[in-house]
Amino acid sequence: MISSYQLKDIKDIIDLGLELNPKFKELFNISKLPKYENIIVYREKNKLIGFLHYLNNIDYIEIINLIVLKEKRNKNIASFLINNLLKNFNKKIVLEVRESNISAINLYKKFNFSTISIRKNYYGNESGIVMERNKDIYILGIESSCDETSVSIVKNGNTDIATTVLTQIDTHVNYGGVVPEIASRMHTENFTLVLEDLFNKTTLELEDMDAIAVTYAPGLLGSLLVGLEFAKTLSFVYKKPLIKVHHIAGHIYSNNLNEPMEFPLLALIVSGGHTELVLMEDDYKFNVLGSTLDDAIGEVYDKVAKVLDLSYPGGPSIEKCALEGNDTYKLPIVMNNDELNFSFSGLKSAVINLVHNEKQKENTINKNDLAISFQKAAIDQLIRKTRLAIEKTDSKRLIIAGGVSANKFLRAEMEKLAEEKNIKLSIPEVKYCTDNATMIAAAAYPLFFKKEFSNYNINAESSKRLY
Amino acid sequence: MYTLFISTYDFIITIGLLKNNKKISIKEVKSVKSHSVFLIPTIESILKGNNLEINNLNEIIVINGPGSFTGVRLGVIVAKTLAYTLKINIKTITSIDALAISNNILKRTIVSINDNKGVYFAIYESNSRISDIKYLSKNDFDNKHINESIINNGVLDVEKITLFLKDIDTINPHNVKPIYVKEIEVLK
DSSP, X not given: OEEEXXXXXXXXXXXXXXXXXXXXXXXXXXXXXXXXXXXXXXXXXXXXXXXXXXXXXXXXXXXXXXXXXGGGTTSSHHHHHHHHHHHHOOSEEEEEEETTOHHHHHHHHHTTOEEEEEEEEEETTEXXXXXXXXXXXXXXXXXXXXXXXXXXXXXXXXXXXXXXXXXXXXXXXXXXXXXXXXHHHHHHHHHHHHHHHHHTTOSOOGGGOSEEEEEEESSOHHHHHHHHHHHHHHHHHHTOOEEEEEHHHHHHHGGGGTSOOOSSEEEEEESSSOEEEEEEEETTEEEEEEEBSSOOHHHXXXXXXXXXXXXXXXXXXXXXXXXXXXXXXXOOOOOOSSOSOBOOHHHHHHHHHHHHHXXXXXXXXXXXXXHHHHHHHHHHHHHHHHHHHHHHHTOSEEEEESGGGGOHHHXXXXXXXXXXXXXXXXXXXXXXXXXXXXXXXXXXXXXXXXXXXXXXXXXXXXXXXXX | OEEEEEEOSSSEEEEEXXXXXXXXXXXXXXXXXXXXXXXXXXXXXXXXXXXXXXXXXXXXXXXXOSSOHHHHHHHHHHHHHHHHHHTOEEEEEOHXXXXXXXXXXXXXEEEXXXXXXXXEEEEEEXXXXXXXXXXXXXXXXXXXXXXXXXXESOOOOHHHHHHHTTTSOOOXXXXXXXXXXXXXXXXX
């Protein structure tokens, strides 16, 4: 139905064009177009229904005419034609449309065109609107800071085109935690396989990428190095800019996969290494309002899980037990003050002491009950401090980021808090809460426009802070 | 035919460029715990120095260990990614075999390399290896192999190594792995 024009189409094209513009024949008076010009035609049962005429310039496409037969309008034929153009070219596209042609303008807006200028009275007493659609930016993300080997393609910093995550957890669970040397070994064995799997999921190719983004910090040094070296090699072979991304920036920017973050916003970052409240005024502008004085929340979950003989990682296993339990254990309320800092070591010690004391008395512990009592106390502290930060900063938007944001109880409590405070809340989809390369590619997008590209002599940094 | 030779198993990164199995350029960079800083830049500069592009390469040879775990991994990930993306042949050789081949060994000799705690080694005779590659602590090695002929931390001859590998089959890049020899605590 859709094809490039042939010489025999020219008469039909002119006839259809005349419907729109009586001068069309004069404007279009050649029988064969030059090489840089083309017409995509749409036919139904051999009858020409619509066409899209464009100029293919070196760095942009210009749409000259887009016409659909009157009685066939509102049947998405124009969209088919535009989609066909987008499929064949990833370039900037410009066009000009009469200001009265509202339906066309709305259609172009749907395809992410925006107005860049107005040609006053271009059509006699009517102005022409010049619209532009920027080329799509594809970034290949690479992540290997811990025990997930992951690659992903993200379009325009917000659309996950394809992602592959290979988790090593089944191996590490045998050792009760991630063994760094084993993690590095598995990354080395698997990265090319994971990349092949990724590109099997899409028609895009590595040549289509605009940049290669990689986690360079923080994490397990040996694991980071394998991913970094893999990324440098791809960047070198395909001559694509290399963008280094901080893992925590990745977690934060995974919220752009929901909808674009609007600043200023308050961010709660909760993971195995972080527990922080951060005020973001703009992209990559972080103002830390409070952070943990001792353990990170994810770390405490792991330690409590260990004391309760639950499997690693602690988050999911404690959450699972908590679902079956009743909140019967009395645990201390920590950091009940006006500060925005966190502290979890007191809560952790209380749980450990409780378990030891009960063991000494030869009492059995109800793991499910202790799991829910611990979880409630830990999450309660996050909620209290976040509420305080909202009040202190008068924030209107809140995002949650980091591995612990996968916790269902935390998600539900945050939603309640957002409702209470009438604040807009964004939490990444669960699949983007754990480590993945999608968030790394998403976080690289603003850096791409800032042209923050790296040389091949950058090194991985195991404990570098984002802010 | 251009061959890129990559060795990263110790604190010297060796990058060699060969044309039809003849050495045309070699770069050695001393790198203590910073192979990532030097590896790609060294490859980039050896190609540039010979007016070559990365896609002029036809073959990769990489030393896949044993030696520094991290060093070997970085050499291997770069080598296999180059071979995979450029769709060219890749061959691997162990550090110990590479040193033995570089030295033309006729009578029984131990070829060894040290790390900070011990010794990787194998025994060679008439230009072939007659033992597995093993790892022993420095004391155990010294006690066990007293009065034997030993080549320790020798120099790599990239031409001899490339020639030796001429008739060896190439490997699917996905299957290129480091060999570690030394066991790690958790796996013991």
